[in-house]
Amino acid sequence: MSLSLLHAVLGESVELFNSSLKTFDQLEQQSNDLLSHLESARQIDTHAHRRSGYISNVGPSHRVFGDPGRVGTVLHSGVMAEDEARPGHEDFRDSNFVLPTSIFASEEQREVHKSEAGNLAATIQQLPTATANAKSEEARPMAPPPHLHNSPPASAIPSSLRGKKVQIPILTRLCQRLRAGIHPRNPWKQRWDFFMSITYWYAAIVLPIVMSFETAGQEMPGASLSLYYTVTWSLDTIISLFTLRLRPRETIPDNLGDSIRYRLTTLTFYIDLITLPPYENFLPLPDISTVQPQIYTFVRMLRVIMHLSENVGASPLYARFGRAIGKALNVGPAHGRIGFFLGWLLFYLHFNACLTFFIGQLSSYTHISWKSAEWVVPQPLFVQYSWSLLMAVANSWPFTSDIQPRDPFEAWVNTIFVVVGALMTGTVTGFIQASRVELDPSGREYKELVAQASEYLENKDTDPKIRVKVRHFLWLKFRGKCFDEGILEDMNPCLREEIAEASTHAMLKSVSFLNHPDVRIRAKLAIALKEDFFTPGDTVYTIGSRDASMYLIGSGSVELLSNGKRSTRTTGDHFGEHALLDDLPRQCTVKVLSACHLYALHRRDYLEVVRLHPELGALAEHR
Incomplete structure (x- = not known):
């Protein structure tokens, strides 16, 4: 099943590769056609009029070379085929050009116009679309474009190709692309790398098992994929060799020559070459023939x-x-690093487990250290692997295990595994600590702030009701997340204004004398707003006080009391505009009904914006 799945994946990848090439061909053809049309349009502008000596009349019949009874068909060889005289444009609409058997009946005409035919071939090909707008004025003498001089003669084209379009094979197109190099960020190159990563993941799981367990060849599908790896990895080596080198922190890669020279000096390239051949098919090892395939499988693991x-x-x-997983789980980059590290930890344990059985294979499981584990040797693959995985964990984080190393080689291998296991334990601990710190850092700061405030109020022996009110205020202001507003100070003024305007856009547009159409003016007003938070029962200001600020309600509700009259303002409303615009004393008392998030605009800041933009003051005059 795994083999068929792998073959299916390979087939899909080949189809994807072919479709990418076809798409590239289409784009290339479209760009070439566009350039051709632009060049032809320039030529038609100067050559499509009546020319003395070779176009006697530009009209419906398209009489060519001054002969009113003969119409020519343009050829890619730069000459014209003799054809029947027909009205209209039919002679010029066929793009599948046919080579002529004779050019003109008159040898004298042929000699006179032979050189001119090649020069005007491309121009006449465009005449069906140009003659409708061409004017019958005298043409200005002009030499034809130089790139039309060297048209190939008709005799140079093989008879088998006459009248046919030549299709370039896919391998030829691929070779043409390789000459220019492959950009490392090319979409199909990225898809190929993803496909190769799937191949490597599969090899990382299968190859160690094939290398270590004798029963793997009969029980595991994909154990005989040596030829598949040779073909796939050879293609990957070629693609990697022709991929342009992109240096760190640069966007323009090196040219192909420099990239190839660099890759030829890297160790990775030579390891790739070493791991390509299927050695077990042509290079036997008679001295250790019992583990010959396993040794070669170990060589291939180097590439993985x-x-x-x-x-x-x-x-x-x-x-x-x-990023999708992090967004779904609401975790940061540290958790992603933990996931990546855990993946390598599992691979390490998997490789350790397989190597445990491989070492036993070297001694045919007859060494004294295997005496207590003889029962596992004849077991099926799943039982063998489960037992060896347990031994891998025991080697990495030592506890009592069945195998006690007696051979020096086994002892050294076991020592390496124990040291690596200890290092990995420390690494895992560090990752977990970093993850804990990164997990909701703003939430942790908020809890620390609340704890400090509670401890401070306790130390001051304040009333418990005040403590509850303080905690309510902190929750209202921070919403469980404590952010440093100073981070905005490090941004440029334009960016700060954009952020402020975006967060207060709806409120500013709800106030007629602040809703200026210029977003830059609204951004300056947004920067001038100051946030205030009030808990239920608080008084924002009292009647008769002088507080030259206007308030916009971001959330919550307030009650306005004036001479026994009551009115309520809620989210999206505003109050206090008379103090802002006319500098009058407060005409009412404002009490908070529910927790409020208010934005205060002081008269001083408002007048500063009006001074810079007088058109804002005009809105207040017409309010």
């Missing part, structure tokens, strides 16, 4: 180890997947 991390890290598909 070298490329798997590189392909995963460079693929934008994996990056998108990681």
Whole structure:
């Protein structure tokens, strides 16, 4: 099943590769056609009129070379085929050009016009669309474009190709592309890298099992994929060799020559070459014939180890997947690093488990250290792997296990695994600590702030009701997230204004004398707004006080009291505009009904914006 799935994936990849080439061909053809039309339009503008000596009349019949009874068909060889005289434009609409058997009946005419035919071939080909607008004025003498001089003669074209369009094979097109190099951010190159990462993931799981367990060849599909890996990895090596080198923090890659020279000096390239051949098919090892295929499988594992991390890290598909997971789980980059590290941890344990059985294979499981584990040797593959995975965990984080190393080689391998396991334990601990710090950092700061405020109020022996009110105020202001507003100070003024205007856009548009059509003026008003938070029962201001500020209600509700009259303002409303515009004392008392998030605009800040933009003051005069 896995083999058929892998073949299906390979087939889909080949189809995707072919479709990418076809799309590239279409784009290339369209660009060439566009350039051709632009050049032809320039030529037609100067050559499509009546020319002395070779176009006697530009009209419905298209008489060519001064002969009223003969109409020519344009050829890509730069000459014209003799044809029947027909009215209209039919002679010029066929793009599948046919080579002539004779050019003109008169040898004298042929000699006179032979050189001119090649020069005007491209021009006459465009006449069906140009003659409708051509004027019958005298043509200005002008030499034809120089690129039309060297048209190939008719005899140079093989008879088998006459009248046919030549299709370039896909391999020829591929070779043409390789000459220019492959950009590392080319979409189909990224898809190929993703496909290769899937191949490497599969190889990372299968190859160690094939290398270590004798029963894998009979029980595991895909154990005989040596030829598949040779073909696929050879193609990947060629593509990598012709991929342009993109230096760090640069957007323009090196040219193809420099990129190839650089890759030829890297160790990765030579490891790729070493891991390509299927050695087990032509290079036997008689001295250790019992583990010959396993040794060669270990050689192939070098490529997997070298490329798997590189392909995963460079693929934008994996990056998108990681961002989607982080957004869905509301976690930061540290959690993504933990997931990546855990993936490598599982691969390490998998490789350790397989290597445990491989070491036993070297001694045919007859060494004294295997005496206590003899029962697992004849078991099925799943039982063998489960037991060896347990031993891998025991080697990495030591506890009592069945195998006690007696051979020096086994002892050294076990020592390496124990040291690596200890290092990985420390790494995992560090990642977990970083993840804990990164997990909702603003939420942790808010909790610390509340704890500090509560401790301070306790130390001052304040009333419990006040403590509750303070906690309510902190929740109203921060909503469980404590952010440093100072981060905006590091941004440029234009960006700060855009952020402020976006967050207060709806409120400013709801006030007629603040709703200026210029977004820059609204942005300056937004910067001038100051946030205030009030809990139920608070008084914003009292009647008769002088507080030259106007308030916009972001959320919540307030009650206005004036001479026994009551009115309520809620989210999106505003109050206090008389103090802002006319500098009058407060005409009412404002009390908070429900928790309020208010934006205050002080008269001083408002007048400063009006001074810079007098048209804003005109809105207040017509309010």
